[in-house]
Every structure is written in structure tokens, then in C-alpha cells.
Amino acid sequence: MHSRAVFLCLLLVTAPIRAAEPHFDGKSWWATVSVLADDKFAGRNTGSPGERAAQDFVAGQLRALGIRPAGTRGYFQPIDLKSRTIDESRSSIVLIRDGREQPLSLGREAYFSTRIDLAPFIAAPLVFVGYGLKVPEQGYDDYAGLDLKGKIAVTLAGSPAPMSAALGAHYQTAAERWKALKAAGAIGVLALPNPASMDIPWSRMTLSRTQASMALVGAEFNDTPGELFLATFNPEYADLLFAGSGHTFADIAALAKERKPLPRFALPVSLRATARVVSEPVHSNNLVAVIPGRDTKLGAEYVVLSAHLDHLGVGQAINGDSIYNGAMDNASGAAMLLDIARALQQGHAPLKRSVLFVWVTGEEKGLLGSRYFATRPTVPAAKIVADVNTDMFLPIVPLKILTVYGLAESDLGDRVSAVATHLGYAVQADPEPLRNSFVRSDQYSFIKQGIPSLAMKVGFLPGSPEEPLFKQWLTERYHAPSDDLAQPVNLAAAGGFEDVMFALTVAVADEPLRPEWKSDSFFKRFAAAEF
Numbered sequence: 001m002h003s004r005a006v007f008l009c010l011l012l013v014t015a016p017i018r019a020a021e022p023h024f025d026g027k028s029w030w031a032t033v034s035v036l037a038d039d040k041f042a043g044r045n046t047g048s049p050g051e052r053a054a055q056d057f058v059a060g061q062l063r064a065l066g067i068r069p070a071g072t073r074g075y076f077q078p079i080d081l082k083s084r085t086i087d088e089s090r091s092s093i094v095l096i097r098d099g100r101e102q103p104l105s106l107g108r109e110a111y112f113s114t115r116i117d118l119a120p121f122i123a124a125p126l127v128f129v130g131y132g133l134k135v136p137e138q139g140y141d142d143y144a145g146l147d148l149k150g151k152i153a154v155t156l157a158g159s160p161a162p163m164s165a166a167l168g169a170h171y172q173t174a175a176e177r178w179k180a181l182k183a184a185g186a187i188g189v190l191a192l193p194n195p196a197s198m199d200i201p202w203s204r205m206t207l208s209r210t211q212a213s214m215a216l217v218g219a220e221f222n223d224t225p226g227e228l229f230l231a232t233f234n235p236e237y238a239d240l241l242f243a244g245s246g247h248t249f250a251d252i253a254a255l256a257k258e259r260k261p262l263p264r265f266a267l268p269v270s271l272r273a274t275a276r277v278v279s280e281p282v283h284s285n286n287l288v289a290v291i292p293g294r295d296t297k298l299g300a301e302y303v304v305l306s307a308h309l310d311h312l313g314v315g316q317a318i319n320g321d322s323i324y325n326g327a328m329d330n331a332s333g334a335a336m337l338l339d340i341a342r343a344l345q346q347g348h349a350p351l352k353r354s355v356l357f358v359w360v361t362g363e364e365k366g367l368l369g370s371r372y373f374a375t376r377p378t379v380p381a382a383k384i385v386a387d388v389n390t391d392m393f394l395p396i397v398p399l400k401i402l403t404v405y406g407l408a409e410s411d412l413g414d415r416v417s418a419v420a421t422h423l424g425y426a427v428q429a430d431p432e433p434l435r436n437s438f439v440r441s442d443q444y445s446f447i448k449q450g451i452p453s454l455a456m457k458v459g460f461l462p463g464s465p466e467e468p469l470f471k472q473w474l475t476e477r478y479h480a481p482s483d484d485l486a487q488p489v490n491l492a493a494a495g496g497f498e499d500v501m502f503a504l505t506v507a508v509a510d511e512p513l514r515p516e517w518k519s520d521s522f523f524k525r526f527a528a529a530e531f
């Protein structure tokens with residue numbers, strides 16, 4: 001606190017222009033989080049009345065501030081979705097070994113994923129494909145030499161060192177994995193979480209399995225055509241699959257923990273599944289607002305700040321609480337966006353470029369709202385110069401260091417390093433590459449359209465006293481009803497994060513050159529020729 005104050009005094013002397021910039025103290029942020037994560041919005045499930053009420057609240061705030069709508073219907077960009085809910089009472093998964101059948105207990109040993117259009121009935125042999133990755137630019141192929149025709153691939157989450165985190169994460173996405181598996185003739189996936197990188201324990205993962213999944217309506221949004229079966233298997237019971245193969249799951253998991261190469265082999269077991277799925281139409285919206293830029297030329301370009309407003313809604317009760325409030329995930333990011341918009345609109349000179357604020361829906365259902373926006377933007381696509389996304393930035397410890405996802409991928413990383421250093425904070429790349437964070441939130445929808453993007457969080461150094469606090473937060477509160485307003489937060493850390501976000505927004509909007517991917521970035525490939 002003290003050293004920070006001294007630092008700011010020095011700043012005023014050396015750079016008096018900074019005096020005009022707002023300093024956030026976290027209080028306005030928490031006031032908005034307190035509204036969005038209130039029980040009355042019932043966890044803001046995609047397409048629910050609670051989500052709509054939360055959207056109306058944000059729209060009302062924007063209107064009161066005089067910030068312009070930039071959706072297709074006022075502030076809103078309507079989106080058609082469909083839900084899929086598994087009826088477990090009429091569904092089953094059976095393992096067959098040496099002609100003997102072993103029915104699995106759904107929820108304990110495995111559960112269906114309704115992220116795909118499950119086939120009503122399927123029977124197929126199983127093949128363990130290791131990490132299940134095909135990475136042409138590294139000549140890496142987990143499917144080489146395996147017969148996958150008509151079979152179900154058993155995958156273990158993770159990637160082998162020294163594959164970069166970004167590359168490993170990209171090729172583990174459902175779309176990329178399925179492209180390679182479909183080409184190899186497979187018809188489904190049985191996914192084993194990696195015990196070394198599971199955010200939440202199986203006992204909690206499994207609670208959400210009968211919640212509705214959702215998908216964007218339209219064949220162009222179907223990433224998994226031809227995929228007939230998708231289920232998650234409990235690593236604790238994985239030897240039900242590996243018995244008789246000459247390998248134990250303990251041996252394989254030990255290799256995966258160290259990111260070592262994995263053996264790949266046909267399993268002496270096959271699978272039969274019956275799936276009954278109920279599907280219904282769902283309607284939701286993205287929420288879009290703009291603060292126009294002042295520059296005659298650059299004003300036609302847009303810096304996007306995005307954050308998802310949806311969360312998980314009402315689900316299985318834990319400790320008697322069934323409302324999944326999503327205070328950190330992601331009322332925190334949604335509230336931060338509103339703070340930045342307010343600070344820019346009130347009392348800051350207009351920036352050169354326009355700033356587009358996008359509160360997306362359907363993130364928890366698979367980045368659906370951001371995907372819809374990034375492929376059907378409400379402003380000209382080629383004029384979007386960057387996306388800075390915020391999802392669950394976790395101000396639960398004092399802010400000393402920011403973790404930046406995509407730090408080395410574009411010069412947005414250099415810009416955030418510069419502004420953070422200026423404000424007295426360090427930055428680091430993702431210290432936990434196995435968690436795949438770069439592709440796990442809405443920035444990825446923009447990245448796939450070629451738009452330089454990043455996301456950041458309050459960080460910790462590996463081995464620091466803060467590290468176990470983050471781990472504990474994930475284990476106990478992530479996607480649980482206890483991610484609510486009763487949890488401890490650090491307002492100064494939230495304020496410091498907002499200072500960085502504000503300074504980054506100003507830097508990107510005012511810099512004459514638009515952000516660019518680094519020449520050696522894997523993600524540069526998505527940038528269209530006209531960019």
C-alpha cells in the first residue's frame with residue numbers, strides 16, 4: 001500500500017497526463033457483482049428469465065450512462081439455441097469383455113456428454129489413443145498405426161512436452177480432435193480427465209451431467225458431424241477399461257502427469273450405449289454497446305472488451321444451496337466491463353478507436369454466444385482489431401502479478417506488459433499449461449476469426465503461498481453454489497486489475513498501429529488475408 005502510493009507520486013511528477021486516469025478501488029465493481037450474483041437472478045442460466053433480468057440490469061445501466069447500443073435489436077443480439085438433456089433413466093452404457101457384460105453406473109463410473117447429437121444406440125470396440133492429438137506442424141500423430149474404423153477412441157486429457165500450451169490446447173478442442181478422429185474412421189470418444197489437471201473432483205463434475213447442454217442452431221455451427229458417442233469416464237475406475245491390456249491406468253497417468261509420451265493400443269473391451277435425449281428450443285442474447293472513437297479514420301475500428309454474463313443457473317444442491325450464483329464466474333468480469341465503460345464514458349477524453357463492450361451468453365455451454373458474435377459481428381468484422389476477454393479473474397489475493405493467456409502470441413502481450421509494469425505489477429504467461437485456459441473462454445472465438453486476443457487473471461507464482469489458495473478455490477467453489485457473494489474477495493486486487501484493464505484499453509485504442517499476431521504464433525494462421 002505504502003510503496004504503491006510512493007510509486008504513484010513519482011508517476012504524477014514524471015507523467016502528469018496520468019493524473020486524469022481513473023483509479024479503481026474495487027467498490028463499484030463489487031456493487032455490480034452483488035447485483036448480478038444475487039439469488040434473484042437464479043444463477044443466470046443461458047436463456048433463463050434470470051439471465052434476461054441480469055441483461056436488462058446491465059442494459060439499464062448503459063442507457064443511464066448514455067452509452068450507445070450496438071446490437072441488432074437495441075443492446076441485444078438475439079441468438080437461437082437448442083438444449084439437449086439426457087434422460088438417464090432410459091439410457092445406459094455397458095462394457096463388454098470376453099462376451100461378459102458389465103453395465104456402468106451412470107454418474108459413478110461414466111456419464112454421457114450431450115455436447116454432441118448422441119446416437120440413440122451404438123456398439124463399438126475401444127482403442128486407447130493416448131492424448132488423442134494430431135498436430136501436423138510437429139509431425140505428431142496419436143492415431144498413426146491404429147485401426148480406428150468404426151471404433152470409439154479413449155482419450156486422456158493433456159499433451160506431451162515440449163508441445164506448447166497453446167498448440168496442445170488448440171488440438172484438444174472438440175472440433176480439432178473430431179476432425180482428425182473422423183478422418184481416421186472413429187465414431188465416438190470416451191474421454192478420461194487427467195487426474196493431474198482436474199479442476200474439480202469427479203464427485204462434483206458428475207453433478208451437472210443431467211443439466212441441459214446447448215448448441216447454436218445451424219449446421220455451420222456443428223463441429224462434430226458424424227460423432228455418435230461422447231462420454232466422460234471416471235479416472236478412478238479407468239482400470240475397467242485397461243484390465244487385460246498389459247497396462248495399468250496408474251502407469252499411464254504417471255506418464256501423463258509428467259507430459260511424457262503415452263502408449264497407444266486397442267483395448268480388450270467394447271462398449272454398447274443407449275442414449276435418450278430431450279431437445280428444446282432456447283432463446284438468448286448477447287448484449288453489445290459502443291463508445292465511439294474520436295479519430296476520423298481509427299474511429300471506424302473497434303477494440304472489443306468481452307465477458308460472459310451467463311452462468312450455470314439452478315442445479316444439484318450442495319450443502320443445501322442449489323443456486324449457482326457465479327459471482328466470480330463471471331459476474332466479476334461482467335461487472336468489470338461495466339466499470340470500464342462507465343469510466344470511459346464519464347470523465348475520460350474519447351479514445352481514437354471505438355470501444356465495443358460485448359457481454360456474451362452461453363459461455364458455460366461451450367463459448368456459444370462469443371462464437372455467434374465473432375462469426376456474425378454487429379460491426380464490420382475486418383474492423384475489429386482486438387479482443388480482451390475477462391472470465392473469472394479471481395481477485396482473491398493481493399495483486400502482484402498478472403497471468404496473461406496469449407502473452408507471447410500477439411503484441412497485445414507487449415502492451416499489457418508495458419501498462420502493468422507502469423502500474424507496478426508483474427506479468428507472466430500461463431503457469432499451468434495443462435489447464436488449457438487459452439482455449440477455454442470466449443477469447444478463443446475471436447482468435448479463431450484471426451483477431452489478436454488475450455485474457456488475464458490475478459496471478460500467483462508457482463510454489464508461492466498463494467498457489468494453494470487458487471487450487472482450493474477451484475476445488476471448492478469453481479462451478480459450485482459457493483461461488484457466491486459470501487466468499488472473501490480482495491477489493492484492492494479487483495481495483496488494481498481494473499486499472500490495468502483501463503490502461504490497456506486506452507493503449508490499444510489510441511496506438512496508431514492495430515495489434516498483430518507474432519510471426520511465430522500458431523494462432524496467426526486464423527488471420528484472414530485482408531487483415
Ligand SMILES: [Zn+2]
Binds near residue numbers: 479
Ligand atoms: Zn464457468
